[in-house]
Amino acid sequence: MRTSRGSAIVALLVCSAVWGTSFSTIKICGGLLNAGAGLPEAGLFGPLLVTALRFTVSVPLLLVFWKGARDCWPRRGDAVPLAKVAVPMAVGFLIQAAGLATTTATISAFLTSLTVCLTPVLEWVIAGRRTSARLALAVGLATGGVALMTVLKPGAAAGAGFGLGEMLTLACAAAFSFQVLWTGESSERLGAGRLTVGTFLVLAVAGWAIILVGWPSRVLPALGAVAGSAVFWGCFAVIVVLATITAMVLMNVYQRHVRPTEAAVVYTTEPVFAGVFAWMLRGSKEALGLYGFLGAGLMLAADLLAAVRPGEKPPPAPPEPPAATPPVSRG
Numbered sequence: 001m002r003t004s005r006g007s008a009i010v011a012l013l014v015c016s017a018v019w020g021t022s023f024s025t026i027k028i029c030g031g032l033l034n035a036g037a038g039l040p041e042a043g044l045f046g047p048l049l050v051t052a053l054r055f056t057v058s059v060p061l062l063l064v065f066w067k068g069a070r071d072c073w074p075r076r077g078d079a080v081p082l083a084k085v086a087v088p089m090a091v092g093f094l095i096q097a098a099g100l101a102t103t104t105a106t107i108s109a110f111l112t113s114l115t116v117c118l119t120p121v122l123e124w125v126i127a128g129r130r131t132s133a134r135l136a137l138a139v140g141l142a143t144g145g146v147a148l149m150t151v152l153k154p155g156a157a158a159g160a161g162f163g164l165g166e167m168l169t170l171a172c173a174a175a176f177s178f179q180v181l182w183t184g185e186s187s188e189r190l191g192a193g194r195l196t197v198g199t200f201l202v203l204a205v206a207g208w209a210i211i212l213v214g215w216p217s218r219v220l221p222a223l224g225a226v227a228g229s230a231v232f233w234g235c236f237a238v239i240v241v242l243a244t245i246t247a248m249v250l251m252n253v254y255q256r257h258v259r260p261t262e263a264a265v266v267y268t269t270e271p272v273f274a275g276v277f278a279w280m281l282r283g284s285k286e287a288l289g290l291y292g293f294l295g296a297g298l299m300l301a302a303d304l305l306a307a308v309r310p311g312e313k314p315p316p317a318p319p320e321p322p323a324a325t326p327p328v329s330r331g
Contacts, residue, residue: 008257012266015250020273022243023105025235026050026097032232036225037218045215047097049222050239052207055093055200058244062200066249068193078194081186085179085195086202092175093203094210095168103165109274111169116142118177119264126181127260134305135261141302142268148295180264184256192252199248265302272296 030046039045062069100108116139120131131139187195211219226232255263272295 003257005257008254009266011250011254012263013269015247016267016270017273018242018247019270021238021277023109023274024277025239026100027105028235029232032226032229033222037222042101044098044101045218047100049211051093051097052204052211054239054244055204057240059197059200061245062197069197072194072197078190081189082198084182085186086199088175088178089199090203090206092172092179094206096172099165099168099172102163103169106275108169109271110146111166112173113146113268113271114173115176115180116264116268118174119180120261122177122181123260131261138265138302138305141298142265145295145298148291181260183251187252187256196248196252268299272299
């Protein structure tokens with residue numbers, strides 16, 4: 001079945017929306033795990049343990065609920081296309097989790113969306129594809145939207161300061177740019193199911209390696225402390241079902257139908273959804289405000305500009321991988 005660019009962009013918007021739920025929920029879960037382990041609320045341990053757990057739990061769920069994920073046994077030639085996505089993805093998610101320990105969910109979401117500035121440069125330098133004037137304008141609008149929602153908004157200077165958390169989040173945005181650049185290519189070669197399971201396994205192993213080297217004696221006390229917590233398990237379910245399985249399957253299935261730069265522009269809506277979700281959880285303390293809404297409007301305009309290609313012929317759609325049924329419906 002042929003997938004149109006419009007359908008792909010809508011799917012990536014949904015992906016971006018469900019990613020937006022993860023920033024607040026990871027902070028909540030990470031804080032509860034830190035408290036259970038007797039560590040400061042802002043420690044690295046909790047968010048990193050959440051990251052290891054989310055990808056560990058997601059693999060068996062994928063295998064049970066998504067037929068396309070079951071043919072995932074490694075084949076000769078799979079290592080390179082898998083590593084091109086799995087390595088930057090693992091670096092990005094783990095660094096982002098570490099950054100979330102010392103910065104707010106909202107700032108983390110906005111800084112992560114700066115992937116939109118780096119992806120067109122990588123696409124030009126590595127893939128040899130110049131950015132059109134239309135996409136350059138879309139990138140500029142999206143970057144302006146991020147700026148309005150962060151450094152340009154009234155009062156931003158008071159809480160702004162670039163510390164360790166912000167620097168780590170910028171590094172994660174750079175890693176995610178490589179992931180966005182190579183996801184479409186690797187998905188075509190491996191199939192979305194094989195790519196998704198492979199990257200999840202790499203991330204789970206990397207997460208547990210860091211946890212067991214850094215805090216081997218803290219894991220069981222932390223998990224024991226949250227065993228009966230409805231707040232923890234509710235937030236963790238959102239992380240696994242929405243921000244991990246649903247988001248990554250949509251990305252790996254649909255991103256190959258658009259250019260990496262176009263996908264990066266669509267992903268800039270993530271902080272808008274993150275801000276809305278944080279506002280729902282925390283009320284007026286997380287309200288977007290006038291500048292936030294103006295920034296959201298610029299991001300929406302950027303998405304529309306990236307999606308519409310007047311006078312351009314869309315490229316032929318790549319062949320579909322073997323039948324893949326979406327996983328649990330979501331969120």
